[in-house]
Amino acid sequence: MIETFVSFFFGTSDPVYIFTLLLLVTFGGILITLSVHLIPVGGAPAAMAQATGVGTGTTQLAAGAGLTGLLIAVSVSAATQNFFFTILLGGIGSAVMIALVMLMSNVGYIYGVGVPPASGKTVRDPLTNDRQDIYVSKGTEGHGVPTASFISGVFGGFLGGASGSLIFEVFIRMDPVLSASAVVLAVVLSISLFFINAVIASYNIGGTIEGFYDAKFKRLPRAVAVSATVTFICGALCLLTLINFGGII
Amino acid sequence: MKTGARPSHPVSNRGKEKFILFDKAALCGIFLCLAGVYAAALLPDTTFAFLAGFGMVFAIVWASGAVRKISKYGLGTGVPSVGMFGIGIGCIVSLYSLSLNSIWGPVAGTVMALVIGFISGKLINKVLQMNVPSMEKRMAEMAAGSTLAMTASAVVVGGTLNNIFIFHDYVGIGIVAVGFIGCSLAIFHAYNANLGPDEAPDRTRMLAALDSFLVMFVLGIASFLTGEVIGPIVTIFISIVFILISYYKYWTYIQRDAWKITSTGLLPGEEDLN
Numbered sequence: 127m128i129e130t131f132v133s134f135f136f137g138t139s140d141p142v143y144i145f146t147l148l149l150l151v152t153f154g155g156i157l158i159t160l161s162v163h164l165i166p167v168g169g170a171p172a173a174m175a176q177a178t179g180v181g182t183g184t185t186q187l188a189a190g191a192g193l194t195g196l197l198i199a200v201s202v203s204a205a206t207q208n209f210f211f212t213i214l215l216g217g218i219g220s221a222v223m224i225a226l227v228m229l230m231s232n233v234g235y236i237y238g239v240g241v242p243p244a245s246g247k248t249v250r251d252p253l254t255n256d257r258q259d260i261y262v263s264k265g266t267e268g269h270g271v272p273t274a275s276f277i278s279g280v281f282g283g284f285l286g287g288a289s290g291s292l293i294f295e296v297f298i299r300m301d302p303v304l305s306a307s308a309v310v311l312a313v314v315l316s317i318s319l320f321f322i323n324a325v326i327a328s329y330n331i332g333g334t335i336e337g338f339y340d341a342k343f344k345r346l347p348r349a350v351a352v353s354a355t356v357t358f359i360c361g362a363l364c365l366l367t368l369i370n371f372g373g374i375i
Numbered sequence: 376m377k378t379g380a381r382p383s384h385p386v387s388n389r390g391k392e393k394f395i396l397f398d399k400a401a402l403c404g405i406f407l408c409l410a411g412v413y414a415a416a417l418l419p420d421t422t423f424a425f426l427a428g429f430g431m432v433f434a435i436v437w438a439s440g441a442v443r444k445i446s447k448y449g450l451g452t453g454v455p456s457v458g459m460f461g462i463g464i465g466c467i468v469s470l471y472s473l474s475l476n477s478i479w480g481p482v483a484g485t486v487m488a489l490v491i492g493f494i495s496g497k498l499i500n501k502v503l504q505m506n507v508p509s510m511e512k513r514m515a516e517m518a519a520g521s522t523l524a525m526t527a528s529a530v531v532v533g534g535t536l537n538n539i540f541i542f543h544d545y546v547g548i549g550i551v552a553v554g555f556i557g558c559s560l561a562i563f564h565a566y567n568a569n570l571g572p573d574e575a576p577d578r579t580r581m582l583a584a585l586d587s588f589l590v591m592f593v594l595g596i597a598s599f600l601t602g603e604v605i606g607p608i609v610t611i612f613i614s615i616v617f618i619l620i621s622y623y624k625y626w627t628y629i630q631r632d633a634w635k636i637t638s639t640g641l642l643p644g645e646e647d648l649n
Contacts, residue, residue: 169453183453307547314551315467322463325456330503333451352498359491360464363471370474371542 144369148361150296155323155357157289159349162188162327163342164282165224166275169333171267175239178246178268178275178336180231184328185321188286190227192320195220195287199294200309207304213291220287221280228271228279235270243270245336252339253277268336278337290320293361300368311371315364322360326353401516404437405485408523412481412530421534421606424598425613428591431527432584435561438520439583441513443566443576448507454570457517458563464491465521466555470546472522473529476538481526485519492518521562524587528554531591532598534606544601553597554590561586578628585621588614 167187168179180187199216206212235241244261245251246268251258253274262268271279297312298304330349331342411430415423438461446454465488472484496514499505529551530536533544545551565583569575595610630636 169451183456185453185456185459189459307542310549310551311470311546314546314555315470317555318463318466320463321459325452325460325463326499326503328452328456329450329499329505333453348502348504352495352502355498356491356495359494360467363467363487367467367471367474370471370476371538371546 144365147296147300148358148365151293151319151361151364152354152357154289154293154296155319155353155361156350157285157292158188158192158320158323159327159330159353160346161282161284161286161289162324163331163335163346163349164285164338165191165279165335166228166271166337167328167331167333167335171334172269175235175241175269176266177334178244179271179334180228180279184331184333185324187224187227188324188327189321191220191224191283192286192290192324193317194223195283195290196294196313196316196320199287199291200313203291203295203298204304204309209295209299212295213288216291216294217284217286217288220290221284223287224283225276225280228276232271232276239269241269243272244268245272245275247336247340248274274339275337278339290316293319297364297368300365301372311368315367319357319360319364322356323353326356400437400440404434404516404520404523408434408437408527409481409485412523412527412536415530415534416536421603422609424531424534424606425591425595425610427527427530427534428588428594428610428614431524431531431558431591432587434520434523434527435558435587435590436580436583438517438524438562439565440576440580441516441520442563443579445507445510445513445517446566446570447574450505450507454567455563458559460495461492461514461517461521462525462555462559462562464488464495464518465523465525465558466551468518469522469525469529470551472526473536473541473545474538476536478536480536481523484522484526488518488522489515492516517562521558524558524562525554528558528590528594531594531610532601534603544598548600550594550597550600553593557590557593561590573632575628575632578625578632581621581625581628585618585625588617588621592618 162184165187166179167184168177168181169183171177172179173181195216198219199212202215203212232243241263242261245258246262249259250256251272251274293316294312297315298308301308327349330345335342408430411426415427442457445457468484468488472480492515493511496511500507500510529541529545532550533541561583564586565579569579569582592611592614595607595614598607
C-alpha cells in the first residue's frame with residue numbers, strides 16, 4: 127500500500143541524486159531572488175522620470191533578462207552540452223540584454239525627457255563618488271540610471287541569467303535523451319520557477335529598488351528564506367514531473 | 376443606453392476573512408472546471424474537447440477574481456506580478472498532475488496548488504511582512520485557478536488525460552508555451568485593464584471571460600498541429616460564438632459605466648485641409 131502510494135507520487139529513481147539536483151535548483155532560485163534585488167527597477171514612477179531605475183516592473187524586467195539568458199543557454203546547451211559553458215554564456219546574454227535596456231532608457235531620459243541620471247537615495251555615488259543630490263529634480267526621487275545602478279544592474283542580469291541557465295541545465299540533465307520535447311519541458315518549468323522567484327523578490331522590495339546600495343537591499347535575507355522554501359517545494363514537483371515524463375521522452 | 380443600475384460595492388470586512396472556499400466563485404471555479412475537464416477527457420471522441428475549454432473559462436474567471444481582490448489592496452508591484460506568481464505555480468503543478476497518468480490527476484493538482492498557494496501566501500505575509508489581509512486565501516485561489524486553467528488547456532488540445540498523448544500533443548510540440556502565456560494574460564489582464572475608482576466587478580469578470588474565450592480560440596488553432604480536424608473546428612466555432620457574445624456583453628457594461636461616449640469623427644479629408 128505504502129509502496130503504491132510512494133510510486134504514485136514519486137516514481138522510482140535514486141533519491142540521493144535527485145536530492146542533490148533539488149538542492150542545486152533551490153540554489154538557483156535563491157540566486158534569481160538576489161539578481162532581482164540588484165537590478166535597478168523603478169516601476170511606474172520611473173516611467174514618468176520620478177524615480178531612479180528603468181521604468182517598468184520587476185517581473186517584466188527580470189523576465190526579459192532571464193528569458194534572453196535561457197534562449198542563449200538552450201542554444202549553447204544543444205551545441206556544446208557543457209554544463210559550465212552554458213551557465214556562463216546564459217549569464218552573459220542576460221547581462222548584455224539588461225545593459226542594453228538600461229542604456230536605451232538612459233538615452234530616453236537624457237535626450238527625451240531632459241533629466242540627468244541621478245540617484246535620490248544617496249548623496250554621493252558609491253562607485254564614482256560623484257555628487258547626486260544637486261542633480262535630483264525637486265519633488266522626485268531621482269531619475270535615469272546612474273553609474274552605480276548600471277553596474278549593479280549588469281551584475282544582477284548576469285546572476286539572473288546564470289541561475290536560470292543553471293536550473294535549465296539541471297532539468298535537461300534529468301532526461302535520458304536530449305530531444306526537442308525534453309527542451310520544451312525543461313524551458314517551461316524553468317520559466318515558471320523564474321517567475322515565482324522574481325515575484326517573491328518584487329514583493330520584498332515593494333516594487334522599486336536602485337541597486338546594491340539601496341536601503342531595501344538589507345531586506346534580502348527575508349526574501350532568501352521565502353524563496354528557498356517555495357523553490358524547494360516547486361523544484362521537487364518539477365523534478366518529479368521530469369521523472370514521470372522521462373519514460374515517454 | 377443604460378442597461379440596469381450599477382451594482383453597489385458592499386464594504387467587505389477585510390482581515391476577518393477565514394480560509395473557507397464555500398463562496399460561489401470558488402465552487403464554480405473548482406467544480407465546473409473539473410466537470411468540463413473530466414467530460415472532455417472521458418468522452419471517447421476529441422470532438423468534445425471544447426467542454427474543457429468551458430472549464431478553463433470558469434477557472435480563469437475564478438483566478439482573475441482572486442487577482443482583483445489582491446491587487447485592489449495596492450501592492451506597489453503591479454497587477455501582472457500577482458498573476459505571474461499564480462501561473463508559475465499553476466504551470467508546475469498542472470504539468471506534474473498531468474504527468475501522473477491518473478484519473479485523479481486534476482483533483483490532486485488542485486489540492487496541491489491550494490496547499491502551495493496557502494504556504495506561499497503565509498510566508499509572503501509573515502516573513503516578507505506584506506501584511507495584506509486574506510493574502511493566503513487569495514494566493515491559494517489564484518494558484519488553484521491557474522492550475523485548473525492550465526490542466527484544462529492541456530485537455531482542450533489533447534482531449535484526454537493519458538500522459539503519453541498529453542506529452543506528445545501538448546508539451547512536445549510547444550503548445551504548452553501558448554497555454555502558459557495565454558492563461559497568464561487572461562488571468563491578470565482583466566483587472567489590469569479595468570482598474571481604477573470606477574472598477575465594477577461584473578465588467579472585470581466579463582473581460583476575463585472574453586480573454587479566456589480568446590485563449591480557447593488560439594488553443595483551437597494550435598490543436599490542428601496534433602493531427603485532429605473535427606475537434607479543433609468545433610472548438611474554434613464555439614469559441615468564436617462566445618467571443619462575440621462576451622464582447623457584446625462587455626461593450627454593454629462599458630456603455631452602462633461610462634459617463635458619456637463620444638465619437639471622434641472621421642479624419643479631415645484633402646479638401647478640408649486646403
